[in-house]
Amino acid sequence: MGFGAYQTRLKNQYLREAENKYMAAFHKLKWTSENIEERMAKLMATNDPRLQESLLADLRVFSAQAVEHMATLPFTTMNTPRITNFLNTLRAQSDEKHHKLNTGQGLTDEDWNQLMELRHQAVYFEQELSNLLGLVGNNLIRWQPTVQATSPAQSGQASTPITKSVMLLEENLPVPPGEENALAPEKAQLPRPQTDPGPRVDAAAAAEAIKRFVDMPLAGEPVQTGVYDPEDTEKGLSLYYFDARKQNGLPMNFGVSVHGGHVVYMIDGRAVTEKKLSHEELIAKAKELLAKWGFDQVALVSSAENDGTLVMDFAPVAGGVAVHTEMIRVMLAMDNGELVGYDARAYWVNHVERDLPAPQIAAAEAAARTSPRLTVTGEPRLALIADRRGQERLVWEVPGRVEDQYFRVFVDAMDGTEVDLIRSVGDPAPPMQEG
Numbered sequence: 171m172g173f174g175a176y177q178t179r180l181k182n183q184y185l186r187e188a189e190n191k192y193m194a195a196f197h198k199l200k201w202t203s204e205n206i207e208e209r210m211a212k213l214m215a216t217n218d219p220r221l222q223e224s225l226l227a228d229l230r231v232f233s234a235q236a237v238e239h240m241a242t243l244p245f246t247t248m249n250t251p252r253i254t255n256f257l258n259t260l261r262a263q264s265d266e267k268h269h270k271l272n273t274g275q276g277l278t279d280e281d282w283n284q285l286m287e288l289r290h291q292a293v294y295f296e297q298e299l300s301n302l303l304g305l306v307g308n309n310l311i312r313w314q315p316t317v318q319a320t321s322p323a324q325s326g327q328a329s330t331p332i333t334k335s336v337m338l339l340e341e342n343l344p345v346p347p348g349e350e351n352a353l354a355p356e357k358a359q360l361p362r363p364q365t366d367p368g369p370r371v372d373a374a375a376a377a378e379a380i381k382r383f384v385d386m387p388l389a390g391e392p393v394q395t396g397v398y399d400p401e402d403t404e405k406g407l408s409l410y411y412f413d414a415r416k417q418n419g420l421p422m423n424f425g426v427s428v429h430g431g432h433v434v435y436m437i438d439g440r441a442v443t444e445k446k447l448s449h450e451e452l453i454a455k456a457k458e459l460l461a462k463w464g465f466d467q468v469a470l471v472s473s474a475e476n477d478g479t480l481v482m483d484f485a486p487v488a489g490g491v492a493v494h495t496e497m498i499r500v501m502l503a504m505d506n507g508e509l510v511g512y513d514a515r516a517y518w519v520n521h522v523e524r525d526l527p528a529p530q531i532a533a534a535e536a537a538a539r540t541s542p543r544l545t546v547t548g549e550p551r552l553a554l555i556a557d558r559r560g561q562e563r564l565v566w567e568v569p570g571r572v573e574d575q576y577f578r579v580f581v582d583a584m585d586g587t588e589v590d591l592i593r594s595v596g597d598p599a600p601p602m603q604e605g
Contacts, residue, residue, distance in 0.1 A: 192243060199239035200299045205232045206260070207296040210289040219271050226268035233261035244316050245336060252343045253336075256291045263288060265558050290344045298339040302332065362406045364522040368430025370402075376410045376426040383433040383463065384422070384509070389415040392424065402428070407519055409434060427518060433463075434518055438510040442478030445504040449473060452480045455507045456500040460484060465498060469551070472594070478504050479511065485553065486517065488524070492553040495520045495562055526554070526564055529583035536566035536581040539588065544570040544579065555580055555590065563589050 206229060213225045237257050263284055267277060277285075316332040371379075377392040392414040399408045408428035415421055423437045453470060460468050468484040469492040475481075479501045485492040501511030531539075533550040540546065550566040557563050565580040576594040581587070 195239050195242040196303075199236060199243070200303055202232050202236045202239060203292070203296040203299050206236065207292045210285070210292045213285060214289060219276070222277070223268055223271040226264045226271065229264040230261060230268060233257050233264060237261070248333065248336060248340075250336065250340045252340050252345060253295075256288070256295065256343060260288050260292070269559075287344070294342070294344055295339070298335070298342075302335045361519045363519050366429070367407075367427050367432060367518055370429050371431035373397075373410055375431050376428075377412065379426055379431045379433055380412055380414060380424050383424075383436070384414075385462075387417050389417050389419065397428065400428070407434070407515070432514075432518060433512070434515055436509070436512040438508075440503070440510065442503045442505050442510070445475075445478060447502075447504050447507055449480060452502045452504065452507060453482060456482050456484070456502055459500065459509065460498065468498070471497065475504070476501075480504055481511070486521075489526065490552055491526060491564070492551060492567070493524075494553055494555045524554070527584065529564065529566070531566075531581075531583060531586050533566055535586065536583065537568050539581050539586045540568055540570060540579050541572075543572050544568075544577065545572070546570045547576070550581075552583060553580065557589055565589055 209225045209228050209232065213222060213229070216222055216225070240253070240257070267281055267285070270277060270281070316330045373394050377394070380392045381388065392412040394410055395413050396411040397409065398411070399406060402408055409425040410428060412424040412426065413421060414424065420438070420440045425434045425436075426432065427434050453473060457468065457470075460466070465484070465486055467487040469487050471483045471485050471492070471494065473480055473482045482500050482502070484498050484500065485494045486496050486498070487493070496517040498517050499511070499513040500509070502508065503510050529552065536550050537546045546568060548569040550568045553565050553567040554562055555565055563580075564583045566583050568579045568581055570577055570579060577591050578594070579591040580589045582589050
């Protein structure tokens, strides 16, 4: 009886922590949307290139943060291509326009027309989030039913007030003239792999690949639910889609490449309510799984807890270089180490044999090029990353800290310029607003 009461208290504590996490993420998203709308308004009103450049720099940051906050919320199984496209386009256009101004070029009428369309979208996006805030901010509705409804296992009702609000935002978000149908699901295209992933396989061979991948008994055979580009007319990453069930009845979803029969992604919808295993144990288990799947040389790039799972990103290592553009994500349950998520899309799209140049500066020199306020905390390592414009750069990844904040600074291995830096923890939340 005492143990049962303890388990109940533990579960309730976990649910409260999850509720608080989603509420904090939503407040961050709302705060970010307000900043986006305000910067867009000022951008339309100023004629000073210096102010325009500063505002575009802010928009580049806030749009990237909005993407991160959206990813934290329980919307992963919802189909929201308009929202995704708006935030990604805002980030890309802000970066492009900022670069033009930074290099002495003026903005054209076409540039301003693009920014005005994004301004219209930003206004609507912020208004709809304000409406949703009236519900969640006053505790009129909770996040847990939405977590259940959007889980691949779907243990709750099919829709909630939150999902209805998000889909209303998605359906009515303005899009530029002529692009109304560009984001329809049937128009979506998966990227073309840079390397031939192998010969075409049939659905039966793809199902066998799933059984080898999970290495556990299933309740019946995997069931094919669809296929993307079966005739290979788009020359992209063609996929078979499968559902499978564990012996306990919980569902799993898979994407298997039509060419090569590789498991490209896997989603397991079970809830994890206990944390029994350490990060070190789970990282070691993930490396064992990756080796089994053929990725025996990998470098851990990051790890973070999310709803009772440890989300780990690994970069394949080739010639001593950690290739971040081919990142593989592994998610393990913290209660028993079971695989609950896998995503190797970046690997199968971007993998290619590269002839990388030798670094022109040494690791010690790269560390010396970082900020004098940064204390280097480990040995720099070579990595291949994509810069803001998607160009691959050979860099030294320098770990360091400023006071109690930890960073990874990427220094170009050819000329010593600082390409990017990533903080190991997210940005602090803005003040929580009541009402």
